[in-house]
Amino acid sequence: MPNEAAQREPVGDLAMIVGTGGTTGKPKGVMLTTRNLETMTAIVLMSYPFEGWPVYLALAPLTHAAGVLCFPILARGGEIVIMPQPDIAEFAVLLERHRVTHTFLPPTLIYMLLGLADLDVRDLSSLQCFWYGAAPMSVSRLEEALHRIGPMMAQLFGQTEAPMMISTMSPAEHFLPDGSIAVARLASAGRAAPLVTVAVMDDAGRALGQGERGEIVVRSSLVMAGYYKDAAATADVNRFGWHHTGDIGYLDGEGYLFIVDRAKDMIITGGFNVYSAEVEQSIMRYPGVRDCAVIGLPDAKWGEQVTAVVQIDPAVPVDVEALRLFVKRELGSVKTPKVIEVWTDLPRSKVGKVLKAEIKRDLLGR
Incomplete structure (x- = not known):
């Protein structure tokens, strides 16, 4: 009989190759090892509530965050309910019917869930953990979710290269x-x-202090083995011995991590840095705005002009000039969009991320 230990797959062997979202360029193949997945599973089980046998409802594609979160559920011997089609109304029905304990949605789909007329009559008392992530969430809408869905909202921040659980x-x-x-x-x-x-x-490559803004970097057994057949990109993302996330942020005195923007999304207008995520948070606080995207477009005078595209609730009229004044009062004139367009919908990836590159191409192509 062969030695059983010798037949085991060595820890650290390649487990899967996962494509990046492609929201900032051509997708790359991320090589994840068994140790990456073990680390991610351990972090989930240490960081969030798990009582009894979990029941996990997966709406978002299993090829991304919703799928990776199946691993800790399986480690607990739980049940996974998979939706074959994305239907937010059916999602709310299934939460109640299957007495779901854990689920995940990106912010844009949570906004749609909050828009359901019958949400408040659903029995969601079985929920222990409702994860949100994959994109910044509006603070005002998160407050609404805590009141209407309940005190089980749970954030995760990660990326394909460090699956799901950097913070x-x-x-x-x-x-x-x-x-x-x-x-x-x-x-x-x-x-x-x-x-x-x-x-x-x-x-x-200098580590910054509390409150100082710079690129968020990570060290962990969570971090990928590298990009498939792309040694140059792998070396670039591992500069100074840290994994570089491409996100700009800072740490506060309690160790909380604040992400202010993707490095590639920062707008420089008139010599000032404008973080699109900050402007988006302000716009999302305005009544009637369902979702938005802020980008920089070329401008002969300012270098770039702050431009916003908003999706509104058809039942709530939104005055664009009033919205602009609202942002100006909150953030000042430099960060206020020079142009605000209203679209019926925004282009999104399969995991619900707004595709800013597509929005920019559309506006530049006019």
């Missing part, structure tokens, strides 16, 4: 000790996950 924020962390909502914390991406070291770095 975490459990349901309990959304609240202060007195039971009130921790509003200031809601704009964060949580704190560094167990088994993960997070830092903020400048372009020269």
Whole structure:
């Protein structure tokens, strides 16, 4: 009989090759090892509530976040309910019917869920953990979700190269000790996950201090083995011995990580840095706005002009000039969009991320 231990797959062997989202360029193949998946599973089980046998509802594509989250559910011997088609109304029905304990949606789909007329009559008491991530979520809509869906919203921040769990924020962390909502914390991406070291770095590889903005970098057994057949890209993303996420952010005094923008989405107008995510948060606070995207377009005078495309609730009229003044009062004139367009919908990837590159191509092609 062959030695059983010798037949086991060595820890660290390639487990899967996963495509990046392609929202900032041509997709790359991310090589994930068994150790990456074991680390991710351990982080999930350490960071979020799991009582009894979990029931997980998967709506988003299993090729991305919704699929990776199946691993910790399976590790607990849980049940996975898979939706063959994305239908947010059916999603709400299935939450109740299957007594779902865990699920995941990107913010855009949570906004659609909050728009359901019958959401408030659904029995969602079985939910222990409703993960959100893959894109920044509006603080005002997150507050609404905490009231209407319940105190089980749970954030995760990661990327294909460091699957899902660079930082975490459990349901309990959304609240202060007195039971009130921790509003200031809601704009964060949580704190560094167990088994993960997070830092903020400048372009020269210098670690930055509390409150200083720079690129978010990571060290962990969570980080991929590299990009498939792309040694140059692998070397570039591992500069200075850290994995570079491509996200700009800072750490506060309590260790909470705040993501202010993707490095490629930052707008430079009149010599000032404008973080599109900050402008999007302001726009999303305006009544009637369902979703939005802020980009920079070439401008002869300013270098780039801040431009916003918004999707509105058809039942709530939105005055564009009033919206512009609202943003100006909150953020000042430099960060206020020079142009605001209203679209019936925004182009999105299969996982619900708004495709800013497509929006920019459309506007530049006119």
